[in-house]
Amino acid sequence: MNTTKKSIMTTKQPKNKPMRKCVGCNEMKEKESLLRIALNASGGAIFDTNHTVQSRGAYLCKKKECYKKVLKNKGLERSFKRKLSDDFYNELEQVFLSYED
Numbered sequence: 281m282n283t284t285k286k287s288i289m290t291t292k293q294p295k296n297k298p299m300r301k302c303v304g305c306n307e308m309k310e311k312e313s314l315l316r317i318a319l320n321a322s323g324g325a326i327f328d329t330n331h332t333v334q335s336r337g338a339y340l341c342k343k344k345e346c347y348k349k350v351l352k353n354k355g356l357e358r359s360f361k362r363k364l365s366d367d368f369y370n371e372l373e374q375v376f377l378s379y380e381d
């Protein structure tokens with residue numbers, strides 16, 4: 281198949297992807313590539329997997345390294361200005377076990 285026609289569909293993509301700061305390593309990364317953690321109505325932290333929760337959010341790289349960093353630097357607590365439950369941290373650990381170093 282000869283496909284010499286260039287697709288005009290691709291020209292509509294925005295050049296500037298939204299960037300967010302990882303609370304672990306403090307580096308700016310593409311928002312889409314990060315894990316979002318948000319607060320629910322009762323103030324507990326939840327995993328906002330689809331980036332749809334309309335509340336204060338914090339972002340983390342999907343890397344074990346950043347999980348370890350955020351445990352040390354308490355970046356999530358700082359972002360949310362509150363202490364997070366042990367249950368949440370257990371869940372966070374489970375999530376990060378599946379990610380790379």
Ligand SMILES: [Zn+2]
Pocket residue numbers: 302303304305306307340341346
């Ligand atoms: Zn990071």
